[in-house]
Amino acid sequence: MADRTLPLAARTSDLIGSIIDSSTSLLASQQHDIVRFAMGAPSDDLMPVELMDRLAARTVPDKYSYGATEGEPDLIDEILKLQAAQGLSGTAERITVTTGAMQGLDLACKLFVDPGDTVIVEGPTYTNGNATALSYGAVPLEAPLDENGLVVEVLPELVAQSGRIPKAIYTIPNFQNPSGVTLSRRRREHLLELAAEWGAVIIDDDPYGMLRFEGASIPSFSEIDPGNPRIFSVRTFSKILAPGLRIGWVDADPSLRPLLVNAKQAMDTCTSVPTQRVVTDFLAGGHLQPHVDRVLGLYHERKNAMRAALERYFGDTARATDPDGGFFLWVTFAESDVDTEALFQTALAEGVAYIPGPAFSATGRFQDSLRLCFATSTPERIDEGVARLKRVLVQR
Ligand code: PMP
Numbered sequence: 189m190a191d192r193t194l195p196l197a198a199r200t201s202d203l204i205g206s207i208i209d210s211s212t213s214l215l216a217s218q219q220h221d222i223v224r225f226a227m228g229a230p231s232d233d234l235m236p237v238e239l240m241d242r243l244a245a246r247t248v249p250d251k252y253s254y255g256a257t258e259g260e261p262d263l264i265d266e267i268l269k270l271q272a273a274q275g276l277s278g279t280a281e282r283i284t285v286t287t288g289a290m291q292g293l294d295l296a297c298k299l300f301v302d303p304g305d306t307v308i309v310e311g312p313t314y315t316n317g318n319a320t321a322l323s324y325g326a327v328p329l330e331a332p333l334d335e336n337g338l339v340v341e342v343l344p345e346l347v348a349q350s351g352r353i354p355k356a357i358y359t360i361p362n363f364q365n366p367s368g369v370t371l372s373r374r375r376r377e378h379l380l381e382l383a384a385e386w387g388a389v390i391i392d393d394d395p396y397g398m399l400r401f402e403g404a405s406i407p408s409f410s411e412i413d414p415g416n417p418r419i420f421s422v423r424t425f426s427k428i429l430a431p432g433l434r435i436g437w438v439d440a441d442p443s444l445r446p447l448l449v450n451a452k453q454a455m456d457t458c459t460s461v462p463t464q465r466v467v468t469d470f471l472a473g474g475h476l477q478p479h480v481d482r483v484l485g486l487y488h489e490r491k492n493a494m495r496a497a498l499e500r501y502f503g504d505t506a507r508a509t510d511p512d513g514g515f516f517l518w519v520t521f522a523e524s525d526v527d528t529e530a531l532f533q534t535a536l537a538e539g540v541a542y543i544p545g546p547a548f549s550a551t552g553r554f555q556d557s558l559r560l561c562f563a564t565s566t567p568e569r570i571d572e573g574v575a576r577l578k579r580v581l582v583q584r
Pocket residue numbers: 228287288289290291314317360365393395423424425426431434435436
């Protein structure tokens with residue numbers, strides 16, 4: 189607890205932190221064997237470490253100087269090419285390089301959220317996205333999800349009940365964190381209509397869109413409505429390459445660029461130049477797509493292994509989502525007295541780690557649910573981890 193005799197700002201009471209991020213150090217301090225379904229990151233063995241090391245060793249003039257706040261021009265060019273390959277046209281003024289997607293979310297809230305503003309969030313949603321909105325004094329309005337993503341149809345009624353027009357809608361359209369579900373095209377179109385009606389911005393947080401391993405892809409908000417200034421897209425190399433690089437980007441209306449630059453100058457001046465260079469060279473060398481193709485096959489196999497293990501050990505007593513990509517699936521236990529927060533310590537002792545459902549709720553819901561990351565463990569380890577999870581549930 190912070191010493192409250194210090195002159196702390198009122199906003200410190202809205203700094204809720206992230207159970208997900210804390211789980212990294214919690215797990216690092218554990219000595220025994222744990223199957224790690226908690227953190228959502230590519231595992232070390234699936235990152236192109238040697239190649240990145242080689243690229244990092246390259247001597248480039250100015251490599252260790254300050255860079256442009258908006259990002260290294262060569263990296264912005266590569267990002268535009270990457271987006272063009274996904275059907276998005278755009279100019280350099282749309283792109284601002286950020287220190288991970290987290291900074292993109294922070295910038296979005298800094299630009300659009302005043303204390304007391306309503307922000308629609310998905311229930312469940314990504315803990316840190318909700319935490320960022322709260323840190324700017326947002327009042328989250330939690331909206332339901334189903335297998336086709338955010339249930340956009342109910343938003344007008346939810347908004348009417350709340351009596352407040354939302355300023356922003358925070359959505360993770362592809363392979364949502366934590367549920368793994370994907371927003372349908374119809375709902376994307378409908379959300380664009382509602383954003384226009386409310387004068388709101390859509391904070392389109394999409395770290396997993398490139399990680400589709402089955403099914404047909406669904407056009408992004410910007411493909412559906414190119415140039416719509418209400419679409420503020422947050423992207424990252426954390427899941428498709430490596431999270432420790434801390435390189436992401438914002439793709440937003442060019443009119444916002446000066447504000448984004450001013451806001452970022454007050455945060456970190458510029459994103460780390462040496463790591464921007466590594467990512468630039470990785471992209472320019474044509475290494476990204478082959479890398480993604482290689483890991484996608486493994487993620488697909490691992491998702492199937494996790495679904496099969498859940499079926500084997502839990503049968504009808506648990507329901508799991510069936511994502512077409514990304515890292516996560518969401519498990520809900522049939523017996524409503526299951527409390528995944530209360531069971532977490534037993535699970536650690538039993539040798540399996542997950543993130544309890546309430547971590548993903550603005551209102552503390554989803555005690556009977558949890559998030560599992562299938563991407564980081566081999567099929568054998570997944571089977572072992574789910575067997576351990578079953579033992580935890582039996583012991584309760
Ligand atoms: N948004 C979502 C939905 C995420 O899952 C994550 C990473 N867990 C982030 C943003 C943050 O990404 P980064 O590591 O690039 O800051």
